[in-house]
Amino acid sequence: MQSKEEKNIPSRNRKEKKSISKTNQTKMESVKAKRKTKSPNLDSIFPMRILFLFFFTFIVHCQTNREKESPSYFQNLETTKSEMISQWEKLAPSGIKSLSYMFIMSDGKIHHGQLGNKSENQVDRFKIGSITKLFTGIAILQLQEAGKLKLDDPITKWIPEINQMKVRKSGYREITIRDLLTHQSGLPSDVANGFFLSPEAKEEEILDSFRNLPKAIIGMERGEPGKIHSYSNLSFGLLGNVIERSSGESIESYFQNHIFKVAGMKHTTLLESLPDSELISGYSGYVWKTQTIRPVIRDLTAGSISTTGEDMGLFMKAFFRSKQNKGLLSLASFDEFHKTQKSPKANFEMKLGLPVLKTSYTADGNQIWFYGHSGSLPPFFADLVYDPKTEIVSFVAGNTLGLQTGNLQTTNHNVMEILWEEKMGKRPEPSPLPTLKSRTVVAGEEGYYVSPMGIHEYKHGNPPTLGLMGFDVGLVERDHRYGIDLRILFGLISIKDPQISEMRVEFETWEGSTIFTLYAKGLPKGTTGIGVKFSPDNHFPNSDYFGIFLTKEKYAIIPKLKLEKDKRGFPLLTIYYHLGGMENSIQVPCQWESKDTLRILGYGRNLGETLLLDRREGKPSLRYSGGIYEKK
Known part of the structure; x- marks a missing residue:
């Protein structure tokens, strides 16, 4: 039987919902006004979209929040559960077609449900995007426990193809497995060419593409490991190949046997098909919502898991049992997973585990840490946040790319704060900004x-x-x-x-x-x-390399590039992303490096990489992120 929170929004509960909404309106507005915070995440395109929606939302609404009395949820299970559900009902079904949620509160039980559209005769799965990376990190630690690898092994022990990459400068140290887990390998952010596969791709085709990923990096350029954090789906796709090569098992078999089945997850897979469940349809659009094609990716262990709220609850319960050496990991590995890893200096105050992100909060004058990861495989978005000490968890996944998407993560962290208060009696607040030694504001260079x-x-x-x-x-x-x-x-x-x-x-x-x-x-x-x-240097390639360039790849994540002569004095590259049925773009400056190479300037995701100038059948072409782009 399903509990109240497991059912779709029932019509017989509308009066009750109105009553809850009316009596708790002041309380909910207070939560929204006082507790809404942006949380960091490591996902690929999600940060750019979050920032866009962040500014857009406030320009549209232009309203001032009012301070109101904050409610208390301490040891009040029923009120807290009602508040959790009402938080999610604000997002579905109007802005997000379907939404799956799960939370674990002080009673230790898994509370889960689905709002909005729901299939009648089957279980709906949701893609969780880069939350998949936490499962990949757990698998790597399991293999270390089994003596089949070590975190500080050179990655070339398992991926020798890296030896056939170009090195930007000589003298770099070896890249380790730990470097890949913490996004500081110096490898490219992605191999965009071949990232998306046909929505009708068979399992063998998907697995063949996944296993051919190491070959795709041959001849590409790598940078210095440990220099800077640069989020990389490529790194986690390669880690999946490490799992296969070191364990001797296929990647789906490994995840099923060592993680999903151990946790009791019956409706979770890295691939696309499972008995008795199906991936729910995705939608996109700011006003009118249009159904999109199924997102199938090559880099399985970077972001392909589809699952349910209930299964995510079972996963977290099994993960927490690691503290008694009875779960997915040993206690030592569980602690290592959450230990702050050594990071590049350019990470500044960002704290990473393996590869979970740590966020500092303050409660009753004491510092506490929340852990988690967001996920985006548009039109699917998801967010997970938890406290391994109290074993409080909040998870949400949605199937719609639109204006409400940016609220998923914010709402999830509001929920987490309320859950923690219900258990501990104090509302956690994001830690205050660190105090600067200097009291002089440092101006930048114009x-x-x-x-x-x-x-x-x-x-x-x-x-x-x-x-x-x-x-x-x-x-x-x-x-x-x-x-x-x-x-x-x-x-x-x-x-x-x-x-x-x-x-x-x-x-x-x-x-x-x-x-x-x-x-x-x-x-x-x-x-x-x-x-x-x-500093722009006014050095440009031949003018016939300026214009729009297209790829022939059918399901390209980057279908189009535009190179132009920017009047500010540098070659300007516009990278167009096609995600979840919608187009997004980013503009980056380039610098002439040689007769056939432009260098994208900067450090970080998709920065510092090369744009190669080429000719095909006498016509200008560009090579970028493993793909070939021909002039329109």
């Missing part, structure tokens, strides 16, 4: 900067301004740093909102370069990468 969010121009003035996601925001002194003054309608209306007022921009020097970092409460410094100053 000019252009590049980060994983694109190109930014910094201008002196009163106040100075910085370009962020298409907005020139004013920088005003706050906490001996810069805060953001976001204005719209020709600067006449200032957007006053706690999320914006908490954001900070800090300029400093890193390895001889002027950089800026963007951070806030719950968004540790370094999570969004660094903005590095660059």
Whole structure:
């Protein structure tokens, strides 16, 4: 039998829902106003979309939150459960067609359900994207326990194809398995060519593509390991190949036998087909929602798992039993999974486990840590956050790419805070920003900067301004740093909102370069990468390389590139992403490096990589991220 929270939204409960909504309206508004925080995540395209939706939402609404009395959920199970469900009902079914949620509170039980559209005669699975990476990390630690590998083994022991990559500079140390787990391998962020497969692809075709991934990196360039964090699906696709090669089992068999079945997960798979369950349809659109094709990917162990809320609860319960050496890992490996790993200096305050992300909170004057990961395989989005000490968990997955998507992660962390309060009696708050030693705000150097969010121009003035996601925001002194003054309608209306007022921009020097970092409460410094100053040199390739270039790949994640001569003095590359039925793009500056090579400037995801100039049948072509793009 299904409990109340396991059922679809029933019509007979509408009166009850109205009553809950009416009596708790003040309480819920308070939660929204006082507790809404941005949390860091490591997913690929999700950070860019979150930031876009973040600014877009506040421009549309332009409203000031009011302080209201905060409710208490301490040891109040029924009130807390009702609040959890009401939080999710705000997102589904109007903005998100279907939503699966799960939470574990102080009673230790798995509470789960599905809202919105639901199949009648089968179990619906949701893609969880990069939350898959946590399962991959667990599998690697299991193999270390079995004596089949070590975290600090050179990756070439299992992926010798890396020896056939080009090295940007000589003298680099060996890349280790640990480097791949913590996104600091120096490998490219992705091999975009071949990332998406046909939605009708058979299992053998998917597995063949997955196993051929190591061959795809031959001849590509790698950078220095340990220098900087750069989120990499490629790294986790290769780790999946390490799992197969070291264990002697197929990847699906390994995950089923050593993780899914151990946890009792009956409706979870890395592949596409399972008896008695089916992947739910996905949708996209800002106003009208359109059904999209099934997203099938080559890099299985980077983001392919589909599952249910109930199965995610079973997974977390089995994971927590590791503390008694009776779960998915030994206690020693469980501790290593959550231990803060040595990170590049450019990570600054971002803390990574293997590969879980740690976020610092404060409760009753004490520091606590929440752990988790987000996932995006558009149109599917998911978020997981948990506390391994109290064993409190909140998980959500949705099947729709649209304006509500950006609220999934925020709502999930609001839920987690309430769950923790119900157990411990205190509401956790994101830890305050660290105190700076210097009390002088450091101004940046005027000019252009590049980060994983694109190109930014910094201008002196009163106040100075910085370009962020298409907005020139004013920088005003706050906490001996810069805060953001976001204005719209020709600067006449200032957007006053706690999320914006908490954001900070800090300029400093890193390895001889002027950089800026963007951070806030719950968004540790370094999570969004660094903005590095660059100087245009007005050196351009032959003019026939300017224009639009297309790939012939049918299901390309990057179907189009545009190279143009930017009037600011550098080659400008626009990378177009096709995800979940919608197009997104990012512009990055390039620098002429040789007669056939442009270097994308900057450090971080998709930055620092090469764009090769080529000719096919006498016509200009570009080679990027493993793919060939021909001029339109």
